[in-house]
Amino acid sequence: MREVSILVVGGGPAGASAAATLAEAGLPVLLIEQRDQLGGAIHRQSAGGTESHVWRPARHRRNWTALTARLQAATDRVEIRTQTIFLGVDGEGRFLFDDRRSGRVFARQPRAAIIAAGAIETIRPFPGWELPGVMTVGGAQVLLKETGRPPAGPILVAGSGPLLPALSAQLAKAGNPPVAVLERGQPWRMPKAMARLALSGGPIGEAAAYAATLAAHRVPYRCGGVVTRAEPDRDGLKVGIRIGTSEQTLRVRHLLIHDGIEPNRTGIPLPAPDATVPILLAGDGREALGADAALLDGRLAALRLLGRAIAGTAPEEHGLQRARDFQTALARALHSEPIQPAPETVICRCEGRSYADLQDLADDASAREIRLMGRFGLGACQGRFCGPMIAALRGRPLSATSPPRWPLRPVSVAALARLSIDETE
Template sequence: MREGPIVVVGGGPAGASAAATLAEAGLPVLLIEQRDQLGGAIHRQPAAGSENHVWRPARHRRNWAALTARLQAAADRIEIRTQSVFLGVDGEGRFLFDDRRNGRVFARCPRAAIIAVGAVETIRPFPGWELPGVMTAGGAQVLLKETGRPPEGPILLAGSGPLLPALAAQLAKAGSPPVVVLERGWPWSAPAALAGLALSWAPMSEAAAYAAVLAANRVPYRCGAAVTQVEPDGTGLKVSIRVGETQEVLHVRHLLIHDGIEPNRTGIPLPDPDADVPVLLAGDGREALGADAAILDGCRAATQVLARLGRADARLSSDERGLQRARDFQANLARALHSEPIVPAPETVICRCEGRRYADLMALAEDASAREIRLMGRFGLGACQGRFCGPMIAALRGAPLPAASPPRWPLRPVSVAALARLTPDETE
């Protein structure tokens, strides 16, 4: 087995937890993060030069402070590389990274790797979702966390999931409460699921905090409501919504949409029990269970690496119990917020990178393979390589759109100049 460090890709809660656990066990760790600071999406830090800190629940602040302290305590065994993007694994088994700070690609041959690259936000497309002024709620939250400045003008949040009230509360705390939050699901139709949710104290206390902020700022939260179409309206947007059997129109400056998250698996090497170099997934990139569970899952992945290296750790069983509680919560939440899919109009854009519409997808043969959908339909060939449109296409087809197997690098765009300056594994 190789003698290099354990590579952990992703500096969010799962990656930080995994790196800290491995370093505490005495192993050298290389922690890779594509941003200029650790934190991931949930613990995104203010951008350089910004002193603005977005309001977030105390539990999340405590969790990140504890992870940061663990990383600092084991700093002599953890090498942190920020502004470095995972490009994939080459034919010689080297993990390649684009060091965007120094404009070069570097390689590592690790003893093991933990991939904790988080999740991808999903939406249910509708006509006009690609217009200026429309963005995902997750993207808007990242900008808010980095700059501390909310979008200017009236804001509407729509879609489904717990991110909507969370972001609405943060916008309200930042001085720009949304005009309304539209939740597509109708929780009251699933009383058993609601009863199950009530037993999860930590996430429900967080939800209660968000609800209190929305109530204090008089932000309506409407269930069973969905956006059906968006049109330009001067400097703003004309948003058509359906509430039950009625249609309404709202005029806003920004529409923030969100319909959940999916693990980021596009091009990611999947675990192979027979591989010489163990590769494990962790956090929302393995199973989207939330920020608290990501910390546990990072520890779980690190524990499994230790076991593969002939070490043992008794914390695995307790991590699994916590992860199972998170699974139960997410299952109840999915049942409570379930809503029937809506077939999009033919003119609805599905692949924003290539400008491909639902009519283009329907024009392909019903039994078209994933390769044919990509090459003949030109879906998933743009900059995102199917990370964003892939889940939409899978939902519309009723079958997943698999990526190339095995994944081929580079997974992300990289300059030829950076490739020309590729440096070999410094551990060789």
């Protein structure tokens, strides 16, 4: 019988780093990735299987080249399964996966598991955010990296966070700079946070490169700017914006929105001291600290499984703390008070439920009552996207189902029926 592997779910920087570290220690690893290639969001490759030529910082390119070389050097100990979806854990403690290539579900019961499922984007809803032509900044960045082509027509980028200037600079380099970037925060009002940001040792040089690119392409970057609503306008959108006390309307083809990221925890099995299979979280799925920190966190998770977390991990711990300090200072610098959405604002896109529908529920409604009585989070995303919005509007987090029930993602009955004992360890 083959040796039982350590399972790593997620082929982004954290998962790949964990897999490489475990393999270099001589352990067999099963690395699962839902896309057709490793890389995650930050290192997404072209759809044709070739290297993406979308501009990105040289540091990221070097990091990913070094990491993939480590994986290639350990091919005899790392089994990589792409186009494979993590479905959850069944009642017998088996991890279930949907292999989209073969159209079958298989199960594995590993020695231990590292879940590096990444993060999800959050937005602050406004009337019209669900319209065609509106997309999250992260989604647009993935499409740009996969196709190598920016969306056609005028683009407005709005929301908050470092991903806004990053994508805007990439769009400019690709030939279609945005008409404007609206940052919700007003960092000049946070001088202490800005000082901490400058001293945090974060990727200030990277931010300066984005700023220089936007300036060279004459892209306006407006702080304190928010989108108030979006409406259909022929083959595009009519977008209402407010900057300070000034209001105006822009006509664009695409509106890209983003208000930060949160760890992807919906339905993810969390670490527990009495678990049959030890589980660790890694990367942005544990704590959203960015691509560089994800590499460190993946390695640290692997070292913890190897029992080496005490000796020799000072560089990883120090690097994670620096990233944490940077993200904390950045969040303070860009902080802005939430704006109560209009009643007609859609909150749950899958079910078409509005803010008025959410307000109709009792203030003390439980997460289960919000789902079943309000019909929020019952669609295809199962609350992954609307959950953070609802939590922010209700003033408290929505607790996830514990333990999580599978399947976490839609799967065909035919694929489930083909679950084979031969595919079980």
